[in-house]
Amino acid sequence: MGLSQGLASVQSLTVLITGAAQGMGEIFARRAAQEGAKRLILWDINEPLLQRLTDQLRDRYPRLQVEAAPVDLCDPEQIRRAAAQVLAGGTPQVLINNAGVVTGKPFIAHEATQVVQTMQVNTLAPMLLSLELLPAMSALGEPARILTIASAAAFVSNPNMSVYAASKAAAMSWSDSVRLELQRVPGNQVRVTTFCPTYVSTGMFAGAKKMLLTPIMKPVEVTNRAWEAMLAGSPLVLMPWTARLGQFLRGVLPRPVWDFLAQHVLGIYRSMDQFSGRDAVGSNDRRPDAVR
Template sequence: MSKPALESVAGKQVLVTGAASGMGRLFARKAALEGASRVIIWDVNEAGLEEVAAELRLLEVNVDAQVVDLAQLDQIESAAAQAISSGGVDILINNAGVVTGSPFEQHRTEQITTTIQINTLAPMYITHELLSQLTQRGTGRILTMASAAGLVSNPNMSVYCASKSAALAWSDSLRLELESDPEIAVTTICPTYVSTGMFVGAKPMLLTPILRPEQVVERAWKAMLSGTPLVLLPWTSRLGQFLRGVLPRVAWDYVAENVIGVYNSMDEFKGRDRETTDLKNR
């Protein structure tokens, strides 16, 4: 079913997770500039969150900044209840994420747990807490930032790939469940590596430069407003999906490693703090 497009988020209440930096900060600013009636920003980074809140208030928008650890279900439940009681949410942007990059054997158990909690479970929990009131308010939107890593297998990021693959499958399944609702649309965005600081050391692939966060946010925003179900960025991701589908496994593995450069793209990954996991919300 085709959903009616939104011209903007003017007058809407917008919730952005992982808003203290990177794309989350850009999403929050975009909402403010378009005239959102309230921008709700969540992040575990209190200092960064306050900085973004101050920036948004200069744009004369009502800001609700909450320090929320998305690895903690009780904090999600409390923050969601507060968002609902103080006016509700029209637009949900599930943006927060962490990156894990190392051979699986070297992962610490807390890295595995945190990656799954924030990248996979948090969007589910948040959406579950807000879904009933989202469907009742009309013209609702749920935007989830997954990843092109959720579409492929890749050495040195097995847990991250798994977390984003699950997020993608869940988000698009939710879209199908809500297909009969004419007023709410679900959009999933799958970009390749983005230069937010989380992918320091990741190598660009064939015809696939490291994406600028501004271009990803702009494309995601347009897709969210129009109700586009799924966006792969850049176009080479779609080509990769086609090749993976038609080539024999051994041929695809050769192309992915030696031609496109997927399988060695994380060989020199450092991440934001030069550790194997960035434990800050995006």
Template sequence: MGFSAAGTTVLITGAAMGMGRLFARLAAADRAGAVVLWDIDADALERTAEELRDTGCAVRAQVVDVADLESVRKAAAEVRNEFGRPDVLVNNAGVVRGKYFWDHDHESDTKFVMDVNTLAPMYITNEFLPAMIEDGGRDCRILNIASAAGTVATPRMAVYAASKWATLGWSDSLRLELVQAGHGHVKVTTVCPSYISTGMFDGVKNPLFAPILSPEDVTARSWRAMTRGTPLLMLPRSLYLSRVAKAVLPVRAWDRLADRLGVYHSMDAYTGRVKATAS
């Protein structure tokens, strides 16, 4: 029998807008008992919460700076006091900086991206994972949103790529650790999508065979993969082929191919949102 979110507690980071809001809608549509929304944007977060309250599920909206460990610890304690531990954890919050590495500022760019994209999922997961492990009778799910940038190097994405390579390595290692230690009731799904039309990657040019993805499609397929306990989901499917090509071709041969496919120039005209936030 497959996993069902009905009656469960679902926690979603970056829940105020974009994919986070869509994940929240999917949780409500699957009749989750409670949906916990984390985001740093208080106004947008409340709008999403109000939308979900009309569905009948319990909703808890918390303003959380996932880049700050103390903020995460405080919010997690409140969740445990009210709901216990979540059955489904969706680590969705992410930020991007699109420029050459030497143009990054240490604090506002490099540290910020690594804190939100890499350390935050680790901090958050560690707050709830021990209870998930101890409750061996109930299936739990962890859904980590990584990126295709975590599998293929791309100019003007050095720090973002680093953050997602780390996320992918951590997420899949965690999956294996849980299996090895006999905690198979906690399943980890890692999603590596290419560019998504959420506004976060405005200005990018999609590589050949990798169309810009819709957030609705990515969240729906990610949610299905999570419920099935699928270890890894790469979107679009052409990413699986590029992964093989990169592994078997000599580096310079792969570089020539990736350049011709447009991978290495996809960020040339990147603008992104006017104001980047941890959403």
């Protein structure tokens, strides 16, 4: 079973980030630049915000090679072509699957396109992109990282989050299974981290209510923890500690008892009742309600 050593930083490395134009993705991008990444590849569907961030980073870090690509992660062919362009310039040592969308409404209120697009962005895109890059990353023979931003929703059912929770549960299971597969490979140097936070105040979950002992977390706090876990190669991180407590209680309590606690005490089942979300810039009404 091969295990790679920890990374102190991404200095002199190539880093690819999806959903990089705003929110957590933008913080990840700025962190990579600050640490001295050699090549920074930014993907996002929001071209104006992507170009603004690219210009800022190029001005502040003139030695940094910044590459921006407006990639629609709902389109497998765009993912394939954009990944080929990335590999033509060299293999990334770090892949951050950060892009995400959410539609916060009862399942029967969804349109079919919203269901499909949520699964495409949150689940299929990390799979397809990793499928394109992982062989080359493994062949590097040096420490490499894949960080996938899933969600604590992967572990706890919640009204008005059925499709989002399903997409993140699938992403979490896939990511951690890939981690186990890679550990079986002799000399493996790629570590996979799955990061599962509760609500983060990026705007993606605007209107969501905090739960008992679980505040809406600040993006910088969350991205710092995810970044540290990625560098260390930590397998699976739930944040904050109440997410781990909730997972434990849901597993040991009878379902009616857990449902009562989640509804009336912890506030989990009421947390999305007033969700409004952040508009997906440039999208139409059929797309999910908010993007990371």
